[in-house]
Amino acid sequence: MNEQNCQFEEKTILCFFGELPDSEIESAKKHISSCGICSKTARALMLADKALLSEKNMPARSTAAFILSQAENSGSTVSTFKKKALAFVFAAVIAIASFAVISGRGRFSAHLDTASVSDVQQLLELSFDSDIYMLEEELSALELSEDILESSF
């Protein structure tokens, strides 16, 4: 042991903070009472404990208030984002459903909405017949043109 420190000082510190094993406490206390350095160490720790723990230093009130406001903002930011995301998803679902309905209905003309199956069939047949007729007309026109061309040569 020299004047500046003692090899048992760490045990003195542990004893002061109540972290020494029970079996060593008695011998540590005996040493502290007989060692000049360790008794001063214990006294310094006692004074420090008394002073620092009675101080109750606090951060500024505005600091704590700012921290809490940040917490509230980040919380409301999250809930606003969630709401917007849900609204977007909902709108997308509505849009897709509407598109599906509209494109399905677009295969029939508006006045066919209430038409029966047999009516639709008749119309399709008429439409087909009409197309055939028009094609025949066009073919006749072409044949006539051919004859005119041949006769000109």
Add this chain to the structure above:
Amino acid sequence: MTDFTEEKLAADFAKGKTEALEELIKRCQSDLFGFLLGMTGRKDIADDLFQETFLKFVRRPQLYKDGFKFRAWIFTVAKNAAYDYFRREKTHNSISLSGSFEDGSSDSEGAAVLGLRGLENDQPDKRLENEMLGENIRAALLSVSPEQREVFYLRHYSGLSFKEIAALLNEPIGTVLARMSRATAALRKELVDKD
């Protein structure tokens, strides 16, 4: 909520309960601020670092892992914030890590500039006496290295044992105790040997 542990409050805040954070701040602020004040020696800096520490938790509460001591975690964040501050200040050429000014003036002069001394001629009452003592303690500990200082303040303020502090600092317990011994020696010189 006053019966909840700090770990439960932290978990509740992570789930979105802002009132849990208010209770957490109330419980930790004195000790955490005391630690930062001791580490830096300045109330304004301690205030900034306190805010920085808690905002890290507020912005990313998932960084705190459930099952660990909240105190150990928050004091680790605070310690890292203090060291970041020291690094920044070192580049700005103000207070060196050893506690003395770059121009060579002593730490007691430095402490005076920091406003940590000055009421020696008054006749203080008990409260003021404790305040003066607190200031003297901080001034004395500014003369030791930040590593020694942090062990002292962690033991006094965080409520963690030396074993837990060793785990927090990722150091052997012998190293932690040696640092505490150096810090205590500085205190002994300031508080007891001068009597």
